[in-house]
Amino acid sequence: MSEPKYGPGDRVQILDIGKPGHVRTPTYARHKIGVIERYCGDFENPEDKAYGRWGGAPIALYRVRLMQSDLWPGYTGAPNDVLELEIYDHWLAPAGGEAV
Amino acid sequence: MNTQPPEHDHDHDHDDHRPTREDDDIELTEREATFLALKSLLIEQGVVTADEIRKRMEFNERGSPHQAARMIAKAWLDPDYKVRMIDDTKAAAAELGIETTEAKLVTLENTPERHNIVVCTLCSCYPRSLLGEPPSFYVSKAYRSRAVREPRQVLKEFGVDIPERVDIAVHDSNADLRYVVMPMRPAGTDGMSEAELADLISRDCVVGCALPSEPDNR
Amino acid sequence: MADKLITDIGGEAAGDVPRDDYNMLFWEKQMIATFNMLQTKQLVVTDEYRRIVEEMPADYYKNSTFYGRRLEGIVALLIEKGIIDREALAERTKAILDAGTRDHV
Numbered sequence A: 001m002s003e004p005k006y007g008p009g010d011r012v013q014i015l016d017i018g019k020p021g022h023v024r025t026p027t028y029a030r031h032k033i034g035v036i037e038r039y040c041g042d043f044e045n046p047e048d049k050a051y052g053r054w055g056g057a058p059i060a061l062y063r064v065r066l067m068q069s070d071l072w073p074g075y076t077g078a079p080n081d082v083l084e085l086e087i088y089d090h091w092l093a094p095a096g097g098e099a100v
Numbered sequence B: 001m002n003t004q005p006p007e008h009d010h011d012h013d014h015d016d017h018r019p020t021r022e023d024d025d026i027e028l029t030e031r032e033a034t035f036l037a038l039k040s041l042l043i044e045q046g047v048v049t050a051d052e053i054r055k056r057m058e059f060n061e062r063g064s065p066h067q068a069a070r071m072i073a074k075a076w077l078d079p080d081y082k083v084r085m086i087d088d089t090k091a092a093a094a095e096l097g098i099e100t101t102e103a104k105l106v107t108l109e110n111t112p113e114r115h116n117i118v119v120c121t122l123c124s125c126y127p128r129s130l131l132g133e134p135p136s137f138y139v140s141k142a143y144r145s146r147a148v149r150e151p152r153q154v155l156k157e158f159g160v161d162i163p164e165r166v167d168i169a170v171h172d173s174n175a176d177l178r179y180v181v182m183p184m185r186p187a188g189t190d191g192m193s194e195a196e197l198a199d200l201i202s203r204d205c206v207v208g209c210a211l212p213s214e215p216d217n218r
Numbered sequence C: 001m002a003d004k005l006i007t008d009i010g011g012e013a014a015g016d017v018p019r020d021d022y023n024m025l026f027w028e029k030q031m032i033a034t035f036n037m038l039q040t041k042q043l044v045v046t047d048e049y050r051r052i053v054e055e056m057p058a059d060y061y062k063n064s065t066f067y068g069r070r071l072e073g074i075v076a077l078l079i080e081k082g083i084i085d086r087e088a089l090a091e092r093t094k095a096i097l098d099a100g101t102r103d104h105v
Helices: B032-044 B050-062 B067-075 B080-086 B089-095 B141-146 B153-155 B194-198 B203-207 C026-040 C046-054 C058-063 C065-078 C086-099
Strands: A011-015 A033-043 A059-067 A080-089 A092-093 B104-109 B114-121 B167-172 B177-182
Touching: A011 A059, A033 A080, A059 B203, B032 C026, B032 C065, B050 C026, B067 B080, B067 B177, B067 B194, B067 B203, B067 C026, B080 B089, B080 B104, B080 B177, B080 C058, B089 B104, B104 B114, B114 B153, B141 B153, B153 B167, B177 B203, C026 C046, C026 C065, C046 C065, C065 C086
Parallel strands: A080 B167, B104 B177, B114 B167
Antiparallel strands: A011 A033, A011 A092, A033 A059, A059 A080
């Protein structure tokens, strides 16, 4: 297991890597910017496991926190409502800006 | 097919009047027949044994909302346990003798400032070891679609009105982690035992779709 | 950008959330336990099952039920892996339906 690339509070962008087939990054979260809530550990890549390619090197999984108002145009809940979801390392890029 | 419950025979000591198998009064469907065929082929081919399936069913039956409720009630009474449960939910389950099959479990604590709600938008990920099989609403396409986008509206429909001053955190259980919500201990529960407190915690509390009952409204 | 998966429905418009509970049928419990045993024996992994569901026709998915889909998915996966023979399964299913009883198993 290698050192996780991101730590809590780091700003990241969730990518759309355009990969067809089985992936675990919901469309609604792609292109959005959020912050790392926690590093969850390393897990085998589901994009390989789904096709019978088991036993590959585990990859880092992170919990990313997004503001609901950034996710949904016209979101009507409270301004600080958030959504968190799990994103694998290769679907993330540093977003720059100040860590929060 | 016999659709009537069997005649009750008073010569031996049954203590109830249910059919000998729970679905005996339900017509055999093509779907069930397909499963029965699949199972018999798997057993015949030596892929699984009937005993393994039976034992696994018994194991699965132990996963029920009561398990999560026990943990939460203990956490309400024992601050050290609460810290351990938030730190490592699987280990905290093991302390109570609950075996968990999930790779990683996370406890989400509700506070006066934050209410947590759990959904799996892509399928039906659910902490089965602590809650059993997911309820119909949780696996419904309507819940999976709407809980992320309009959690307050969905909660309102469930009879849970979260005031604007409380932030909502939606947790999409989309990959390898599974989540349990730890609700806040209701007022008026001083002096209640762990078992009494556990009775206040319903299945839906543990995914954030209900609040614990007040002691008088169980 | 790849096509959106049929299971990727977070944020879509939808009607009321159904609130009624249904008890699992006995065979559904057996099916889940059987599926779990296949996982324990590492003959199938969860992501393969998810992928098989994602490959189902969109209309089928839309109208499918939770346990119905589980059955279809397990069958498709075991056939794909060569663990179950499609014809043998069809034949056995027909025999069970013709007999109209659960008693042979």
